[in-house]
Amino acid sequence: MKAIIHIELKPGVLDPQGRTIARSLAHLGFGDVKGARQGKTIELDLNTEDKKIAQAQVKEMCEQLLANTVIENYHIKITE
Amino acid sequence: METAVIVFPASNCERDACVALERVTGKKPHRVWHGDTELPKVDFVIIPGGFSYGDYLRSGAIAARSPIVQDIVKKAKTGLPVAGFCNGFQILTEAGLLPGVLMRNKGLRFICKPQTLKITNSRSMFTKAYGDKREITVPIAHFDGNYFADKPTLEKLESSGQIVFKYVGNPNGSAHDIAGICNEAGNVLGMMPHPERAIDPLHGGTDGTAFFKSILEARA
16 A cells, blocks of 8 residues: 655645745746745555555554654555 | 754754864764664763754654654653754754744845854853853854744743843844753753854864763763
8 A cells, every 4th residue: 555645744844845846937038926935745654454544554654754744744544 | 061063854964063072072073873763871862953764854853753863852841951953953843842933034035154143041051151141152054043933932932041142243143042942951951053063263163062072970
């Protein structure tokens, strides 16, 4: 099974990298870009076939290491 | 006074920390590898600067989960004095010994320069030897030094005297100009500036020396 984890800065936390990306896109002429937020994606190969167990394990991984919940939110997607 | 300096893969300030400690204490510090599970019997621990584990995932995140840091967390909770400089500060927040987090500098640049700091808590065990001196200049050298914490945490840090150093002319966007904080008990301190790089006239200044003297006097 695979877990795809998306980690993003919480709303309200300043994201200078996202802001710079948005500015650069505007310079390129993409005038419709109102803002950008940069996050990261982590893909895990898991040794279990039980979706529920996988979900619980990955949540624990996010809490313990993968995300810093002071400034980051995470979303988990479990796939076959 | 017996001291220890923790060494991670890609630490790069451990030598400077050792030299600073030896000058003040007259004794060579123990250099402790991150994979060790227990600290030697010491009175003070420094987590030095650098780029532990290449700053992978988040600065300090992997180092904070290493075996030796688990022992540091345990002993810090029973009063062992611990200081983290730069990457060491990032590791202490990631390990949960200090509140908040160090984010990317607001200006998205690595900043390396002498920085003036205001001592905002002169009674701490890390600043007592500064006496009446209220401003010092020590180097900063970091990319992720932008201190962030939620509003209640910042208010609590302010009201309880846990903010030990503030920047004069905020270089990186840190909330409340925070350059260094300590925990509630006052025995764990993290700061982005490098006092260990200001202990010799050839460094361009010696304002870091009193930092180490403070701890020596507190533990004597």
